[in-house]
Amino acid sequence: MGTPSSVAAEVRDPAPAATRRPAPPRGEGGMRHGVWLWPALLTLALTLYEIDHPLLWEDELNTWDMVTRSTGRLLDTVGNVDAVLTAYYLLMHGWTVVFGDSVTALRMPSALAMTGAAACTALIGQRLFGRRAGLAAGLLFALTPVVARYAHEARPYALVVLAVALATLALLRALDRPERVGRWAAYAACVAAVGLLHLVALTALAGQLVVVAAWARVDRALAVRAGLAALAGVAAAAPVAVLGSGQASRQIAWIPQPNLESLAAFLPQLYASGTFAGAATVLAVSAWAQRRRAGRADAPPSMGGSSWRPASRGPVLAVTAMAVLPVLALWAVSHGDISYFFYRYLLFTLPAWAVLAGAALAALRSRAVLAVALVAVAVLSLPEQRSVRETYAHFWHGVDYKGAAETIAKYHRPGDAVVYDRGEDYWRLLDLGVRHYLPDELRPRDVFQARSAADRADLWSSECPDPAACLRSEARIWLVVPEGAADPLDALPAPQARALRKHYTATGTQRLTGVTVALLVRKP
Numbered sequence: 001m002g003t004p005s006s007v008a009a010e011v012r013d014p015a016p017a018a019t020r021r022p023a024p025p026r027g028e029g030g031m032r033h034g035v036w037l038w039p040a041l042l043t044l045a046l047t048l049y050e051i052d053h054p055l056l057w058e059d060e061l062n063t064w065d066m067v068t069r070s071t072g073r074l075l076d077t078v079g080n081v082d083a084v085l086t087a088y089y090l091l092m093h094g095w096t097v098v099f100g101d102s103v104t105a106l107r108m109p110s111a112l113a114m115t116g117a118a119a120c121t122a123l124i125g126q127r128l129f130g131r132r133a134g135l136a137a138g139l140l141f142a143l144t145p146v147v148a149r150y151a152h153e154a155r156p157y158a159l160v161v162l163a164v165a166l167a168t169l170a171l172l173r174a175l176d177r178p179e180r181v182g183r184w185a186a187y188a189a190c191v192a193a194v195g196l197l198h199l200v201a202l203t204a205l206a207g208q209l210v211v212v213a214a215w216a217r218v219d220r221a222l223a224v225r226a227g228l229a230a231l232a233g234v235a236a237a238a239p240v241a242v243l244g245s246g247q248a249s250r251q252i253a254w255i256p257q258p259n260l261e262s263l264a265a266f267l268p269q270l271y272a273s274g275t276f277a278g279a280a281t282v283l284a285v286s287a288w289a290q291r292r293r294a295g296r297a298d299a300p301p302s303m304g305g306s307s308w309r310p311a312s313r314g315p316v317l318a319v320t321a322m323a324v325l326p327v328l329a330l331w332a333v334s335h336g337d338i339s340y341f342f343y344r345y346l347l348f349t350l351p352a353w354a355v356l357a358g359a360a361l362a363a364l365r366s367r368a369v370l371a372v373a374l375v376a377v378a379v380l381s382l383p384e385q386r387s388v389r390e391t392y393a394h395f396w397h398g399v400d401y402k403g404a405a406e407t408i409a410k411y412h413r414p415g416d417a418v419v420y421d422r423g424e425d426y427w428r429l430l431d432l433g434v435r436h437y438l439p440d441e442l443r444p445r446d447v448f449q450a451r452s453a454a455d456r457a458d459l460w461s462s463e464c465p466d467p468a469a470c471l472r473s474e475a476r477i478w479l480v481v482p483e484g485a486a487d488p489l490d491a492l493p494a495p496q497a498r499a500l501r502k503h504y505t506a507t508g509t510q511r512l513t514g515v516t517v518a519l520l521v522r523k524p
Contacts, residue, residue, distance in 0.1 A: 035126045036119035039138025043118035046142060047111035047151035050389045052103040055402055057394035060106065060154040061432040062459055067092040068101055069454045076457040081251065084244035087196035088156040101436075107151070110158035114151040117158070118142050120165035121351040127172050128315040129359040132370070137358025139374055140280070141351060145384035146272035150347060153394065156197045157347050163193040164204045164348035167233075168322065171208055171226070175215050178222055184229040191233025199241055200345045203329045205230055207322030207352065214314055248338050258334050258341040266327060269343035270350065273384040279377060283357035284323070287316055290363045316359065323352035392513065399514035401433030407510045407517045408434070408478050409442055417474040418444040419500070419520075421481040422463060423493045430480050430515060431461070447477060448496055467499040477504060479518040483511055488518040 056064065066074055066082070066089045074093060078086045092109065099105040121141045126134025141147060150157045167190035174183035194201045208230075216223035256262075267281060268274040326349055334341040364370045392398030408418070420431040431446065450464045464470035477500070481491035488509060489497045504520035 035131050035134045036122040036138060038135065039118040039122045039142050040115050042139060043142040043147065043151075044111070044115040046148050046385070047114050049148075051107050051111060051152050053389055053391065054152055054393045055391055055395070055398075055400070056103060056106070056154065056433065056436060057399075058427060058429045058433075060394070061429045061436060063089070063092060063154045064101055064106060064436055065432055065453060065459070067096050067106075069093075073454050073457065077454070077459070079243070080457050081247055081459055083247055084199055084240055084251075085156060086240060088159065091159075092154070106154035110153055110155070111151040113158040113162040114147050117162040117165045117351060118147075120162065120169050121354050124165065124169055124172065124319075124351060125355040125358045127169075128319065128355065129362055133355070133358045133362035135358075136361040136370065136374065137351075137355045140357050140361070140377060141354040143374075143378050143381050144271055144273075144280075144350060144354070145276060145381050145388055146270065146347065147350070148385060149272050149388040149393070150344065152388070157344050160194065160198045160201045161348045161350060163190060163197055164201055165351045166190045167194055167204065168208065168351070171211060174226070174229070175211070175222065178219070178225060184225055187226075188229040188232040188236075191230055192236035193233075194348075195234060195237025196240060198345065199237065199244065200330065200340050201326075201348050202234060202237070203326040204322070204348055205234075206325040206329045207318075210321035210325070211318045214318060252338065252340065252342075255334075255339040255342050257339045258331050262341060263327075263331060266343060266346075270346065270353075272388060273381060275380050276377070276384065279380060280353055280357045283360040284320075284353060286360035286363075287356045288320075290360060316356070319352050319355050319359075323349050323356060395514075397428075397514060399428055399430070399433060400512040401430070401515070402437045403512040404430075404480055404510075404515050404517045405434045405437035407512075408444075408480075409439055411508075411519065412442060412444070412478075413476060415474060416444045416476045416478060417447050417472070418478040418480065419447045419492070419496070420449075421491050422448075422461065423491075425482045425491075426460065428482060428514070430482070434480055444478065445472075445474070447471065447474075463493075467496040468502070471499055471503060473522075475522050477520040477522075479506070479516075479520055481516050481518075483514055483516050485516070488516050491516070 062082075066077065066085075069077070071090075071093060074089055075086075078089065082089070092106070095109055096105065099108070118138050118141045122134040122138025124134070125137035129137075150161075167187060170183065170187040170190045174180070174187050177183060191202075191205070194204060212223055212226040216226075267277040271277040271280060327346055330346060331341050361370055361373055364373065387393060391400075408416075418434075420434070421428075422431065431449075435443070446461075448464045448467055448470055450462045450470075453459055453461045456462060479488050479492075479500075481488050485491045488506065489500060492500070500520060504522055506518045507521045508519045510517045
């Protein structure tokens with residue numbers, strides 16, 4: 001992949017670099033000509049399309065549960081679990097106060113974040129490789145199936161993609177005008193946002209260090225400024241790191257330790273499409289080949305990204321580092337007690353991959369050929385674009401929470417209660433899923449819940465220790481359990497099943513994807 005010194009090898013006349021500060025070429029730097037607009041609009045259109053169609057899955061239900069608690073209860077909970085998501089939960093708490101907690105409202109911040117990330121991707125590509133490369137990069141980012149997938153996710157991953165892209169753009173702007181303290185402050189703020197939204201994403205700094213190293217060969221004071229700004233950003237996220245370090249084994253112990261096969265499978269997972277991943281990788285490699293052929297005629301890079309000419313191998317190396325180094329760094333550190341190597345934690349590398357592919361597409365001389373290439377990529381992505389919008393697209397094991405809620409709402413009578421299975425299958429979050437899709441005015445008593453998750457400052461509620469004592473005189477109880485058992489009561493823990501069988505008889509059963517709803521009627 002190369003080293004920082006290989007980037008600096010492009011510099012042929014470093015001595016006068018401190019005095020040479022060429023303005024960005026017309027249309028290459030800044031935001032002129034709206035190179036960011038079309039990628040942003042396309043991303044917004046694709047992310048808003050059927051945003052509410054996939055059902056909320058377990059992680060999104062945890063988000064809903066957390067952000068609809070009071071601020072005090074939310075803060076109490078993150079002291080016990082999910083501390084690394086504190087900033088996201090607080091942001092979403094304020095958002096839902098204003099916009100509500102519908103599926104669309106919960107996912108809208110992610111859709112807007114991906115839209116912003118597409119704009120940033122285009123601007124990064126424009127700054128490093130020219131306007132055509134920036135436009136191609138932004139459009140490729142918009143067309144990537146995984147962008148729509150995580151734009152439809154009420155979790156912080158899309159916001160992390162935006163934060164890292166903003167940090168990269170802020171860094172390039174600071175290197176353009178290193179005497180401007182405000183630009184370094186902006187970079188520090190973006191780094192802080194990255195760490196506060198997802199600590200793992202701070203591995204993005206590994207790639208950004210290569211960018212700094214290239215300029216530092218010309219002006220070593222830049223390394224000090226960039227280092228101080230990055231440290232300030234990391235320091236802002238340090239309290240979250242300290243608090244979250246003790247919770248990691250509880251939250252991500254399920255992630256397996258990676259091996260070489262994990263690396264081989266990474267790109268298809270990252271793009272949510274093996275075909276798209278193959279095309280994007282071929283384009284990224286092509287960017288290297290094209291820049292190598294043209295690189296011998298390069299002018300030296302000076303103090304800014306926009307003064308690196310599109311033919312230079314320096315930008316290709318820098319962007320490759322931003323795409324690859326975080327992946328390798330996270331793979332390496334995941335061989336300790338805790339593994340962090342999971343593709344969605346590395347979604348923030350997508351803009352860098354898109355910029356590399358955009359740089360290759362920009363070499364196509366004909367605009368018509370470029371347009372055809374982008375259309376071909378769009379066609380390649382169609383099957384996955386459909387699949388990420390399917391009803392159970394977000395699930396490992398689909399659960400029809402909405403269908404279960406509709407069944408209860410359709411046949412509900414005043415005074416009905418409900419029993420949710422929270423035994424071995426507690427992770428299915430049947431209680432949260434059905435409650436979210438039930439009408440707000442319909443909240444039947446949860447018979448065997450002793451204390452809610454909010455009362456316990458946790459993600460899980462506690463069960464009544466004596467099920468028989470928790471029964472009242474309800475004439476009817478709805479039973480919501482995982483699908484599979486011939487007798488729905490068999491899916492409950494044995495003490496709960498015995499208590500219910502003594503007083504109730506099942507009169508109707510509705511079997512849905514992943515869940516069964518039964519109506520229990522009290523015996524005479």
